[in-house]
Amino acid sequence: SNGRIYRLQGVDAPITSLPDLHALPAAELAQLLTSPNGWLAQRALRRLAEQPDQAIIPQLRADLAADVPATRALAALWGLNAVGGLDESATLAALAHPTPAVRVWGIRLTGDRREAAPAVASRLVELARDNPPPDVAAQLACSARRFSSALGLALLEPLMQQDSLAADTLVPWLLWWGLVDHSVTGRDAVLQQFAAPNGWSTRLLRENQPRLMRRYAAEGTVAGYTACASLYAAAPAAERESLRKWLLQGLTERARVLGPVTNAGLFDQLAGAAARDSERPPPKPFAPLSGPLLDLITALHREEPAEPLRLRLALQAGLPAARDSLRQDLVSTTDTAALIRRLEILSEYPDVSVTPAVLALFRSTQSARVREAALRALQPLLDAPLARDLLALEPVLEPGLQSRVRQVLCGNPAAALVLLQAVDRGSIAAASIPTDQLRPLALFDDPELATLLRRHWGNIQPGTPEEKLADIRRFTNDLRAGVGDVGRGEALFVKHCGLCHKVRNVGGNLGPELTGTVKGDLNSLLANIVDPSAVVKKEYLTHVAQTRTGTIVSGLLVEEDAGSVTLVDARNQRSRLSRDQLEELSISATSLMPERLLEQLSPQELRDLFAWLRQ
Known part of the structure; x- marks a missing residue:
């Protein structure tokens, strides 16, 4: 036989008949809320919500008393919410209940309404200040997102002062979740807490400082930049290097937009290009750096222009002085490790004006590591003339670097064409280029490249x-x-x-x-x-x-x-x-x-x- 499993029941368990919930009065439905049969209790609660009866509210309110067992009090709280009887006094009773689970549900149901009466709001803040257990603190953090910024931040602030919550697995992340949700609408209140002398006083505050720096930098607005400068100015000297890293991270993310939830490419082969492209959000516009943050980055670069992190910040800010110092360092730096760091930075921030200097490094008798770093810096700048310059150096390159040059050229359509034309002229042997390096050429959809590929390598597709x-x-x-x-x-x-x-x-x-x-x-x-x-x-x-x-x-x-x-x-x-x-x-x-x-x-x-x- 086959079919859905309808019921699992013990061999000796008696078969009991269930009452017709549609025929029961509200008072009897309220009694079923504490039934040991969970399915029956849930159905009774649903029936009360479908046809609420105000007459049972006094009975349910009585069950919220402090001396009532937790299971019964929870059932009463859910019932009051179902029939519309969870008013201010009932909510305060739930928030004052000695059982944490009842308080948690009182907080949650209040948050679901997204507003709180003044007395309820005051009680919520008291709960947050009163060293709540982790489950109560977690619900306060979750519900803080649903309230206005004023009340939400009033709940989060005392919770982040309690180091006892920092060791919990979930609560610190829930606190950040609530904080980031109010970081824009409640910016002044957030900065009042974090950009202050005691803004680093607890572990939870210290952990959220760099995240907040990144959040405001990634926002890409003048107000966000000003907030970053305020956070940095208030930070202890020992913490500022860490903040600079998170500031740079946020600035690199300004144009990033979270895409929609998709099928992760599962049906891409069946979808057209237009459908796939529609899932990719366009870059987000952002304001250029200005004001106190631009002044801060300028001062940091002026103090230590050779320090990699400060140099990256200055390049991200678009400071002409950073480009000038980087160009000068490529010519004057003799330390190999420092030179490689400069070239790595240049590969992240391509600048066509430094192409001659980088190409000169590649031509020079520098170490193989420097040449490899120079090649990576040239890769984003590749065009046909640069490809010809690189190929002209092939006779003096060691085999490993020679192969690496060809691999880089195969990654750019204009440069790949120069390479294949050299093969076609007989300047380079086709057999000297492994077929795995030629794979990217199929992605360019270039007829001239395809013709040269077939002429010298035939079909480079995987074997059957x-x-x-x-x-x-x-x-x-x-x-x-x-x-x-x-x-x-x-x-x-x-x-x-x-x-x-x-x-x-x-x-x-x-x-x-x-x-x-x-x-x-x-x-x-x-x-x-x-x-x-x-x-x-x-x-x-x-x-x-x-x-x-x-x-x-x-x-x-x-x-x-x-x-x-x-x-x-x-x-x-x-x-x-x-x-x-x-x-x-x-x-x-x-x-x-x-x-x-x-x-x-x-x-x-x-x-x-x-x-x-x-x-």
Whole structure:
């Protein structure tokens, strides 16, 4: 038999008939509110709400007395709310009940009405000041959002003075939830508490100070900027560096708009481009920095122009002096670490005026780390002339950096065309460019690029299932044909796999740890290598970022916030992209791990590698 489960009942339990609730008078329905049968109690409460009877109000009010058991008092409170009898006196009785659960429901039902009589409001504030237990404090924080800013902040202020609540799992976040909801409409009251000498006196106040700084900065209004300056001025000297970090975070998020709740791309293949684009909200306009906050950032940069955080703040504020000092540092700085930090900042704040200086660094005999950082700084500025300048340097570049240059060029349509035209002229051998570096070119939808791709590489799409199955059989036969050398196998693993994967503490952490996997079924191991995109765990999905200049950057999403995203590519190179630079961020069905890795190995090298993997 099949069907829905209608009832679960013990074997020896008697079958009881339920009363017809529609036929019962209100007084009997009120008695059923405390029935041990929860379903019956809920149905009785619903029936009272459908046909309220004012005659039972005195009976229910009597059950709110302090000496009445909590279960009965709760039922009476719900009943009064259902029949419209929860007036000021009944609410005060509930808020004064000795049982916390009754007080919690008194607070909640008051908040549901979004207003409170003066006596009730005073009682709520008393509850907040009276070191309430966590469940009462949590409900006060939740309901504070529903009241006016004046009453809501009057409830939140004393709660944030109580360090005993800071250790709770939920209450601190509920307090922030209420605070941020009133941070704009009640800005003056919020600043009166936080931008004050005692604004750092408790743990809850200290924890919410940087969040509030970020919130006001992200607001992108003159009033928000002024609030940030007030918070900073009132902060102790030891806390100001932390506030500067949160200020920068908020400023980078000013244009960010939260998108609507969607199906997370589940039906993107069935939806048209217009439907997908409609889910992406446009950037939010924001006011340029001005007033006390602009003065503050200017002074901070003037004090320590080389300090990275202050420099980023100055660049975010658009200070010409910051651009000038950054340009000068690129020429005068001799310390390698400091120079790399400057180039990293420049990659986050692209400036075409410094392209010659960065290109000169790339041409120079600087260390490989400096050249790599210079290349990342040039990536957002790529165009055809710059691509030609980079390709002209190929003969003097070491192989690793040469490959990295080609990878960067393949991420920009204009630069990729320059690269493929060089291949077409015979200046660069097509075989020297791995097909996995050519993947982004398919995303540009450029006919000229497509023609050159087909001419020199044919079809660079992933192999068919039949081709992959044939590869697995071929590799299996090669493995059975002889014995591998474990020592040589470890060196091969480090060279071809160790950048991303770790086996027995050898290798990197970009991809999954494989110590347990490599000793499993041989066919499964080969299948995962030959077809890496067949199964990809969610934490290793490839994200593809397209910038407003047309550049495409792909990799694992390792960091994300409202202001930026950070991707790590297959060569373990990090790219931090501001949300302002992004046109689109999507998930690719193709694994970051390239196909045809094993085809680079001879049969003996294949046996050596697997001998070490499976020892």
